[in-house]
Amino acid sequence: MTALLEIDTLTGGYRDTKVLFDVSAHIEAGSVLGVFGRNGVGKTTLARLVQGGLHPVHGDIRLNGRSVGDLPAHARRGQGIGYMPQTSMVFDDLTVRENLTLGNAREETETYFDRFPRLAERLDQPAGTMSGGERKILAFVRTMIEDTQVIILDEPSEGVQPENIDHMAECLKERALAGAGILLCEQNLSFLTGVSNWFLGLDAGRVVLNKLASEVPTSELRSILSL
Ligand SMILES: Nc1ncnc2c1ncn2[C@@H]1O[C@H](COP(=O)(O)OP(=O)(O)OP(=O)(O)O)[C@@H](O)[C@H]1O
Structure with a gap:
């Protein structure tokens, strides 16, 4: 069966500097791929190559078996690839409400307010405040x-209270249960291990682990993080 998303021998980076080398992975519908590794190993670069902000030197990305590797980011978004970047992820001058009503919502925002009441309290405030x-x-x-x-x-938990x-984590599991495929770049091990079905470990831009999560002891994750 074709995976929802296939990452096929991706090599890429920034202008003349290659950062990722021959990275392959796949994400099934309903599963979470946890991408991890020390600072600077290439997690964000992988996220941006898949999202379309960067274009590969070599390799391809396929969504439901069809190549999206040549498409710009907005076209990949149109085909159903969503992206939360590590930085600059909200429009600071727009209110919380306006930020939440941009784009195509698949469900009511209110369903998230029980979990994140702070957002409901700040709906009319500029996000930058x-x-x-x-x-x-x-x-x-x-x-x-x-x-x-x-x-x-890309590192959604950074700076967020436990x-x-x-x-x-609950939201991600629910979204996966509803059929989404999730690529989660994370440094927080307990969050990562709590939600991931599959792990992709990177070091210096290369895959050092690509395995079913249940087959990977935490000690192996820790050793990759301290390579
Ligand atoms: N815009 C850029 N131009 C040139 N090199 C870059 C650029 N952005 C990142 N790099 C380099 O690419 C490498 C991988 O960076 P990347 O941000 O993908 O790592 P990361 O694993 O996400 O790190 P972190 O955990 O610190 O966010 C690093 O050596 C970094 O210095």
């Missing part, structure tokens, strides 16, 4: 409510 952690939550919810098949999240990270 919120804390870094609150802006992360806003960007996360906006990404979750979009009508997408694949969701790419209780809200737990709520993020």
Whole structure:
């Protein structure tokens, strides 16, 4: 059976500098691929190559068996690939409400307010007046409510308090159960292990682990993080 998203021998980076080398992975519908590795190993670069902000030097990305590797980011978004970047992820001058009503919502935003009441309290405030952690939550919810098949999240838990990270994990599991494929780049091991079905470990731009999560002891993850 064809995977929802196939990442096929991707090599790429920034102008003349290659950062990722021959990275392959796949994401099934209903599953979470946890991408991890130390700072600077290429997690964000992988996220951007899949999202379309960067274009590969070599390799391809296929959505439901069809190549999207030559498409610009907006066209990949149109085909159902959502993306929460690590930084600059909300429109600071727009209110929380306006940020949440951009794009194609697949479900009511209100369903997220029980888990993240801070957003409901701040609906009419410019997003730029919120804390870094609150802006992360806003960007996360906006990404979750979009009508997408694949969701790419780049370090959503960074700067977010533990209780809200737990709520993020619940949302991701629910979205996967509803059929989405999720590519989660994360440094927070307990969050990553709590939601991932499959792990992709990177070091210096190369795959050092690509395995079913249930077959990977935490010690192996830790050793990759301290390589
Ligand atoms: N715009 C850029 N131009 C040139 N090199 C870059 C650029 N952005 C990142 N790099 C380099 O690419 C490499 C991989 O960076 P990347 O941001 O993908 O790593 P990461 O695993 O996401 O790191 P972190 O965990 O710190 O976010 C690093 O060596 C970084 O310095």
